Amino acid sequence: MSKTINKNIVCPRCFSNELYRFGKDKNGYQKYQCKICKRQFIPDAKPRKLKGYPRCPKCGKGTFIHHNYKYYVQFRCNDKKCNHSFYQVKPKFINSTSSKSILGKTDFSKIRFPVYLIILVLRLYYLDGSSTRKISKHLMDSWNIKISHVTIASWVKKFAPMFKFISNKLLKTISFKNSNKWHVDETVVFINGKKYYLWVVIDSDTRMIVAYHLSPYRNSSEAFKVLNEAKNLGNPKAIVTDRLPSYNIPVKVLFSSSEHIKVKSFKDDISNNLIESFFKTFKDWYKSKKGFNSFNSANNLIFMFIFHYNFVRIHSSLDNK
Ligand SMILES: [Zn+2]
Ligand SMILES: [Zn+2]
Known part of the structure; x- marks a missing residue:
């Protein structure tokens, strides 16, 4: 019974052509419901008005x-x-980036240790690149506090959802509306020996990561995800990428009013070494972690690294040893 629906009939709200037949109206016109956004509509009744183009x-x-x-x-x-x-x-x-699938604790309740201690541990782990064992020893030697390296390994991951919540709030307080350039690039990380790409979007004015995405793919679907998330924060004058073709359509569609600058390499002058400098800091830290053992753990750890890069790093120089 199910006749295929004409592909040219699309939902006037979200332009999906995945539709259900939804009975007929009193004038005998076929009604449809959008499978994606649930909008009901009649394409034939008043085409000019209902089309919503x-x-x-x-x-x-x-x-x-x-x-x-x-x-x-x-x-x-x-x-x-x-x-x-x-x-x-x-x-x-467009599906969400991996930053929407951060899992773990959403509060500090049932933690026996004071919050400042957790913050200190996170800083040592994410900014100083200390290992969990080294941090455990440091806490014993200088504070006489016994926290096992296993506990520390769980702390550095499990609070990620709380920091994500804070990060979302903080990013909203910063105006990226008049940003000059956003640089987008991806780098390789290994999870259990399998190759993944870490996509990042960096704002040239604040040097902050405005969006990231961890994925096994490097195609334009993934570029759509990370750029669509960044777009929630603003609209820069230009998007700077390398010549990976995956960027062409997503930049054109999502940032139609921005210039798309394609550089041969991020070592070029215009890129200001912004991306290079982030990836260098990231890779130094990543090497000290000796790879990741699961997607969820990698996703949490990378987000936490980005949080520290964005919001903690700058101020940490005040009391650096
Ligand atoms: Zn729809
Ligand atoms: Zn025209």
Whole structure:
């Protein structure tokens, strides 16, 4: 019984063409419901009004769907003379970055130790690159506090959701609205011997990581995820990437008003060594950890490293030994 639904019929809210038939209205028009956002609509009844397509940004006339892609729609102007084409993102179709799957404790309750001690341990681990054994020994030698390296190994991971909550709040207090450049790049990390990519977006003005994503893939779906998350914080004048083709469409679709600067290498002048410098700090720390043993643990540890890089590092020089 299930006839396939015409692919050109799309949800007026999210442009999905994954639809259910939803009975008929009183005039006999077929009703549909969007599988993605649950919007109900009748495409034939009042097409002009119900379509909800954007107006042409060049001439203000109506538009039609030229291509409906997985993460975006390409619209084209109805006016043949204008013929302008532009993209509209389908945010509901872009999956979250790995930063949305941080697992662990959401408060400090049932912890026998004072919070300042946990903070100290985190700082030693993430900023000084100390091993869990070295930290355990240090606490014994200079504070006469006995905390096993196993406990320390669990502390450095399990509070990640709390710090994620704090990080979200802090990032919102910083204005990235008039940012100059965001640099995007990926580096390789190994989890249980398997290759993964750590994607990061760095703001050139504050030198903060505005988004990250850990994934086994290096394709444009993954670039969409990390750039879509960064987009929640602002709209820089330019996005700087290397020449990896995965960046082309996501930058065009998500940051249509930003210039896309493609550099041959991040050692070029324009990149200001921003990315290089982050990855160098990251790799020094990563080497001292001798790899990761699971995705969840890697994802938590990397987030915590980024938190310290963003919010703790700058001030730590005040009392550096
Ligand atoms: Zn929809
Ligand atoms: Zn037009």
